[in-house]
Amino acid sequence: LFKNISIIGLGLIGGSLGQRIITKLPGTKVTGIPRRKATIKQALAKKAIQKGTLDIKEGIKNADLIIIATPIQSIVPIFKKVISHAKKDTVIIDVGSTKTALVHNLEALCPSHLHFIGCHPMAGKETKGIEVAEHKILDKATVVLTKTGNTSKKALNALTLLFSKLGTKPLTMKPQLHDYLVGAVSHLPYLLASSLAGTVKDMKNHKKTLSQLASSGFRDTTRVASSDPDWGKDIVETNREQLLLVLEQYQKNLENLQKMIKKRNYAGVKKVFTQNKLFRDSLY
């Protein structure tokens, strides 16, 4: 397995991954490459890395696995730097929340002596940064690994083994399927939660009363609306087509309910609520 792992970007996911590797695979050496010097100190204190540097070339020179854990918009420029310095047969993964466009672009850039595989750990919080990183968010989390016609079997097997040993659940699929399904269970919920928060925001004359009335239901339904808006912008931009598709499907469902309420078809409304509840209960 991998002996030297370098993580570029030490935010919530990068930091949590580093801490997880150090906790679960004590033989492995983890080097962190954040943007700011202060982050190195914090990451060392949290045992998320064993060594830190701001210099990508220096930080990846011994790596046999490089994890790019930066925001989506920075992945391509960083990948370009990485491939000109990584040693032969190094495996490179990213952890971006959308995959189709990224995997397509990075595979086209990747030279044949290196192996790129797209990756997405299904874990998170609505907060960001090394401050909130903790390896437990990865416990039993599904980790998507993308597979295309260009994927190295050997690298995919090694990553599958690594993520199993980390106590996560590796799951291989095509980038397009990832974006469609994650569009429905992650990006769409963000859009809805944000719009719900926006609807209540517009009732501004009642802000104090609303804050008194909003209990656990509103808090949970809108939790993801507190996510980083830059993340939101990135997923909307890089998963535009699939997101518009699931959004339309959702709007049809909601309009169907709206029509039944207008027609006072309460038996129909109850039937829909019951079916949706049964499905949701079956997932958890």
Place this chain on the structure above:
Amino acid sequence: LFKNISIIGLGLIGGSLGQRIITKLPGTKVTGIPRRKATIKQALAKKAIQKGTLDIKEGIKNADLIIIATPIQSIVPIFKKVISHAKKDTVIIDVGSTKTALVHNLEALCPSHLHFIGCHPMAGKETKGIEVAEHKILDKATVVLTKTGNTSKKALNALTLLFSKLGTKPLTMKPQLHDYLVGAVSHLPYLLASSLAGTVKDMKNHKKTLSQLASSGFRDTTRVASSDPDWGKDIVETNREQLLLVLEQYQKNLENLQKMIKKRNYAGVKKVFTQNKLFRDSLY
């Protein structure tokens, strides 16, 4: 304050209220009147009541406060029974999730020697029944008390004192305002969460993969979709007008986002996400 409190309906809210009264006001006597005999045993074991009976007349004969904690659809028939047996000056409250129609109907039925006030404790779970009742869900919870031209000041003051002593936060408002605001922060979230669960349900060919990809974001955003469909039907039916109003406001917000995504106006999208996040963060 009230010496003898009778609670009709010992579900999540009725049972939790009984337990809360016994915990916080040891001098008070709590009688429970559920529908099934088995519930009396469970409620006694949980210290949610001190005495139980299936007979409403018997159960309320000494009460100076009667709490009707049944599903919305049963409140009017139970209220009719209650008013023909309650002693003079008894205060009667319900705990239904919608108020305008109910308060209107119950005030019209209420004889002048009794005092009715609509009430809604903003606490809950997605599960129901005496099994899950626990007084801690009421801790610091807002409890709405409705005020109309017919409201007895004395009864309202007594209830305000009671709910303060119970460690909840009484909040007086008109039934119409309650339904509009609660429509936005409770009923609308239920509709959205249910429709989101329904959208993912329709992708049934991928059910196994979806259940692996759905992480904490989807779980939290759809939590309230697991609520009792009968409750859902009741709120849709009894808060139809206000719910349709806030639903339309929400749809406009969502369509606004959809248009910006179609036009690739990502700066606009980010601005909306940021404003909604700031508002949501300001509530919690």
